[in-house]
Amino acid sequence: MTSHIEEVRKLQPVVMKQLETIFQKNRVAHAYLFEGAKGTGKVAVMRAFVKLLLCEKPIQNVSCETCRGCRRFESGNHPNFVQIEPDGQDIKKDQILQLIFEMNKTGLEAGRKIYVLHRADRMNTSAANTLLKFLEEPEGLVTAILLTDKSHAILPTIRSRSQIVSFRSIPYEERVKVLIDQGLTATMAATVSMVTNDVDESLELAKDEQFLQVRKTVLKLVEAAESNVNEAMLIVHEEWLPVLKEKEETERALDLLLFAYRDLVAVKANSDAAYTFPDLLPFYQRHALHISFEQLSNKIEAILKSKQQLHRNMNRTLLMEQLMLNLQGGFLFV
Ligand SMILES: [Zn+2]
Known part of the structure; x- marks a missing residue:
């Protein structure tokens, strides 16, 4: 789905407001836990938030899209942004050690560094324990964003050190509307929205x-x-x-x-x-x-x-x- 800022705001108005307020008041925390069902736009919101944090000239709490920070983020090679996904079944201790090493490396771009753990619930215990201290007291200006659709599987020690951002489930009628906007017929949109809550998955099914x-x-x-x-x-x-x-x-x-x-x-x-x-x-x-x-x-x-x-x-x-x-x-x- 498109991650245009207006679309993202429509999808998760409360979350977007929350994050924009945090940015505006300059109260960015060390760690955020984005929790919500599949298809609720966690990745799209994460990308909008990270881009805002990396933007050199934000305009009214929105990234400018033209500065070097925005362009580097869009092209996928901003040196201050690192993403981790499970390596096989788990996110492993070695991955976390490597991440901490990279975040501590000097000589990176000045400014905030951000790392994202996709499917953070897949961190095994030793990975989670390795992350704990860094999550709470990173060196320098560092922000973590943990994403999960299984928040019950997040260790309480990780949870308690993160600011929780809860994503609402998208109501059926809204999902149908989005799919029709994306070119599906009303009947097909009705069917695939019943089969899955995930708009992206719905679009794939319809094809x-x-x-x-x-x-x-x-x-x-x-x-x-x-x-x-x-x-x-x-x-x-x-x-x-x-x-x-x-x-x-x-x-x-x-x-x-x-x-x-x-x-x-x-x-x-x-x-x-x-x-x-x-x-x-x-x-x-x-x-x-x-x-x-x-x-x-x-x-x-x-x-x-x-x-x-x-x-x-x-x-x-x-x-x-x-x-x-x-x-x-x-x-x-x-
Ligand atoms: Zn910018």
């Missing part, structure tokens, strides 16, 4: 050939399952099983099927909930008249049961055939 194919298959399957079990079986054998080879792919497809039935419940209940598949609305409206809440609840239960069976590695052909029979009846064959 993923397999996902588009599976979405189409699910739409056909819902209508068939509700009218003609033989046709549903045919779709399963010709379009579902050959395409969905991996367990995770099957699970996502079953989730889409589940969302379709959730839509149907919402239509029947006349709720103004957001629909995963707005393009099925005419079908939902016709069909909702002929189906009871009890039948719908049984069907949803049948899909959930299939998901459990998937995890127990049940034969997938059998699993899908059984599911089609269960959806047809609206009562459960075990």
Whole structure:
């Protein structure tokens, strides 16, 4: 997603205000912990904040974009800015030692030095212990920014030495709007926003050939399952099983099927909930008249049961055939 300052402000207005105030009052701390779910714009905000801190002529708490500091940051080679990511599974002690060495090195550019730990929750204990003292009392003008979407996994000793910056989750309607602005159709935006909270991941999904194919298959399957079990079986054998080879792919497809039935419940209940598949609305409206809440609840239960069976590695052909029979009846064959 674009990290234009206006976009970032829209995404996280409170956080941006908080950081701009810190900058304005010249109260930049030694360490910040940015915590929030995936897709809440932590990296975009971090980049805006770091650029502001490195800018030589900020204008009203925004980086100027033209000075040497801004240009070096944008080109990815500002000498006072270092980023660390997990090396394999963990952020390791050696990485932290190297980082401290670089931060203490003299002869760097004058001014503030900044380091960022991506996925800071992946620091192993010895890495975290190595970082502690430096985090609290760095030499010179140094600021740490730790990013995490698993704040419960951050050691309390690290947490207590950091200023916490909490990122809000982005509401469904807002994510849909952003995606439409980025060129997705309203129906596709509705679907992918239901599958993931992460706007970037949503955009990738909407371009993923397999996902588009599976979405189409699910739409056909819902209508068939509700009218003609033989046709549903045919779709399963010709379009579902050959395409969905991996367990995770099957699970996502079953989730889409589940969302379709959730839509149907919402239509029947006349709720103004957001629909995963707005393009099925005419079908939902016709069909909702002929189906009871009890039948719908049984069907949803049948899909959930299939998901459990998937995890127990049940034969997938059998699993899908059984599911089609269960959806047809609206009562459960075990
Ligand atoms: Zn600048």
